[in-house]
Amino acid sequence: MMGEPLRVVVIGGGISGLSAAHRLIELRGEKRLPLEVTLLEAGGRVGGGIQTIRQDGFLLEAGPDNFITTKPWGVALCRRIGLAGRLLQTNESNRRALLVHRGRLHPIPEGFLMLAPTRFMPLVTSPLFSWRGKLRMAMELFLPARRDNADESLASFVTRRLGREAFERAAQPLVSGVYTADPNHLSLRATMPRFLDMEAQHGSVIRAMWREQRAAAKARKRRSGETERRGGDSGARYSMFVTFDEGLQTLVDALTARLPEGTVRLNRGVVRIAPASEEDRGGPSPRWRIVLEDETSLDADGVIVAAPTHRAARMLEGADATLAAHLAEIEYASSVVINVAYRQGDLRRPLDGFGFVVPSIENRSLIACSFSSVKYAGRAPEGYALLRCFAGGAIQPHIYEWDDDRLTEAVRREMKDLLGIEAAPLFTRIHRHPRSMPQYPVGHLQRVAQIQAQVGLHPGLALAGNAYAGVGIPDCVHSGETAAEGLVNTLVEKTGP
Ligand SMILES: Cc1cc2nc3c(=O)[nH]c(=O)nc-3n(C[C@H](O)[C@H](O)[C@H](O)COP(=O)(O)OP(=O)(O)OC[C@H]3O[C@@H](n4cnc5c(N)ncnc54)[C@H](O)[C@@H]3O)c2cc1C
Numbered sequence: 001m002m003g004e005p006l007r008v009v010v011i012g013g014g015i016s017g018l019s020a021a022h023r024l025i026e027l028r029g030e031k032r033l034p035l036e037v038t039l040l041e042a043g044g045r046v047g048g049g050i051q052t053i054r055q056d057g058f059l060l061e062a063g064p065d066n067f068i069t070t071k072p073w074g075v076a077l078c079r080r081i082g083l084a085g086r087l088l089q090t091n092e093s094n095r096r097a098l099l100v101h102r103g104r105l106h107p108i109p110e111g112f113l114m115l116a117p118t119r120f121m122p123l124v125t126s127p128l129f130s131w132r133g134k135l136r137m138a139m140e141l142f143l144p145a146r147r148d149n150a151d152e153s154l155a156s157f158v159t160r161r162l163g164r165e166a167f168e169r170a171a172q173p174l175v176s177g178v179y180t181a182d183p184n185h186l187s188l189r190a191t192m193p194r195f196l197d198m199e200a201q202h203g204s205v206i207r208a209m210w211r212e213q214r215a216a217a218k219a220r221k222r223r224s225g226e227t228e229r230r231g232g233d234s235g236a237r238y239s240m241f242v243t244f245d246e247g248l249q250t251l252v253d254a255l256t257a258r259l260p261e262g263t264v265r266l267n268r269g270v271v272r273i274a275p276a277s278e279e280d281r282g283g284p285s286p287r288w289r290i291v292l293e294d295e296t297s298l299d300a301d302g303v304i305v306a307a308p309t310h311r312a313a314r315m316l317e318g319a320d321a322t323l324a325a326h327l328a329e330i331e332y333a334s335s336v337v338i339n340v341a342y343r344q345g346d347l348r349r350p351l352d353g354f355g356f357v358v359p360s361i362e363n364r365s366l367i368a369c370s371f372s373s374v375k376y377a378g379r380a381p382e383g384y385a386l387l388r389c390f391a392g393g394a395i396q397p398h399i400y401e402w403d404d405d406r407l408t409e410a411v412r413r414e415m416k417d418l419l420g421i422e423a424a425p426l427f428t429r430i431h432r433h434p435r436s437m438p439q440y441p442v443g444h445l446q447r448v449a450q451i452q453a454q455v456g457l458h459p460g461l462a463l464a465g466n467a468y469a470g471v472g473i474p475d476c477v478h479s480g481e482t483a484a485e486g487l488v489n490t491l492v493e494k495t496g497p
Contacts, residue, residue, distance in 0.1 A: 014048020019480030052247030180393030
């Protein structure tokens with residue numbers, strides 16, 4: 001295809017925007033399109049919430065620290081850009097999660113995965129649940145399945161199927177550690193639909209998970225001749241998570257390096273996107289005028305908005321008030337990551353897990369804590385340990401507001417209470433993530449459908465990001481790539497081959 005280049009602007013340089021820009025460049029090569037791509041980022045660096053920092057031989061993650069491989073888009077992208085060999089799996093030993101119960105740490109029973117137990121004996125012998133609670137969970141096998149297919153909050157689903165204890169003591173903290181959300185509002189259909197499908201198809205979540213595990217073990221055995229291994233993970237399915245030897249920044253850097261020089265423009269916050277006026281257009285394109293904070297502007301045939309919806313809403317107010325209003329309705333939670341480094345000798349108990357989660361009924365100031373140097377190799381120098389605490393979120397928004405001194409003090413108190421660490425850490429690094437985690441309440445999918453319908457009225461406009469169809473890194477990659485593909489199809493249709 002020849003002629004005037006098609007100009008596409010991507011707004012936002014987080015993983016969603018980078019994936020979109022990268023996919024546009026891939027498509028340019030694959031379809032031999034005369035495509036000119038610009039990525040506008042408000043801040044002074046790309047990566048958004050993803051940032052890896054080196055300090056005194058430690059490798060700190062300021063935001064996310066790994067991603068799941070069962071959603072294929074993250075790993076597929078790594079393969080395409082030559083990063084597959086740098087993917088790092090979680091360590092084999094201590095592959096389990098702990099949970100705070102009555103002020104003490106206990107292992108989550110082996111086989112208890114996110115919402116439900118899949119193994120009998122570890123549950124029976126666990127001190128985390130009362131006998132009543134355990135019996136109530138076992139009853140899940142015999143409870144009738146709900147007939148309608150309506151959305152439901154996570155709290156309602158788990159309490160209905162497995163009882164209050166399973167919810168308060170396990171499902172709530174495990175899910176809050178991922179979504180920083182209030183499970184009383186969190187939509188199960190939008191976040192973990194497989195559990196609703198399990199109920200619908202198998203009549204019981206526990207039975208469905210048993211069947212799933214048996215099938216997976218058989219497949220493994222067939223593939224590698226390995227003996228069937230029972231159980232394994234607890235809490236999250238840790239065997240399915242990966243990062244990179246040098247941290248998640250590796251992905252951000254690799255994507256950025258593959259974009260043609262000059263594509264990424266930093267410190268270029270967008271304030272407004274509007275259809276360019278008729279006379280400015282002078283033909284079918286350019287169609288969109290993008291106005292920056294410094295009042296300069298650029299025109300484009302296509303725009304992908306990959307900024308958080310509270311920012312996107314403001315940009316699009318003038319272009320489509322209805323779309324902006326829907327976007328503005330999506331709420332976000334703020335959270336804070338606190339990396340703390342210790343000498344091994346200062347630890348009073350072994351770090352015998354990948355970390356712990358904290359039920360909100362425990363009334364503590366942390367949501368969770370990862371034992372980073374136990375979970376992944378190369379996170380701390382020999383003889384040292386790195387822990388990564390997580391606070392704030394939708395359930396404890398006031399903690400996000402604490403100043404750094406108060407947060408540091410709170411973390412020190414929790415480390416002393418829960419891990420018996422009396423010594424001061426070597427260092428503490430605090431990273432705040434204001435309004436960064438979109439909340440997916442019951443009804444979220446309808447809202448997203450409304451947004452998509454409204455976007456469909458504007459050829460040449462696309463949205464990407466963690467606010468629509470998943471917050472995880474693979475979801476964001478998928479969202480960026482899908483936006484790029486959709487936009488290229490529209491532009492090619494408009495201008496002809
Ligand atoms: C603390 C934390 C831990 C997490 N842990 C994990 C994890 O372990 N695994 C996992 O898979 N996921 C995790 N997530 C979720 C995942 O990291 C995020 O959903 C994902 O990084 C979001 O990427 P994004 O590009 O959609 O948004 P962002 O990273 O928020 O990027 C948006 C970008 O848009 C820019 N921008 C905003 N306004 C404008 C404007 N007006 N003009 C131009 N640019 C603008 C911003 O500066 C930013 O760079 C975590 C999230 C947080 C906050």
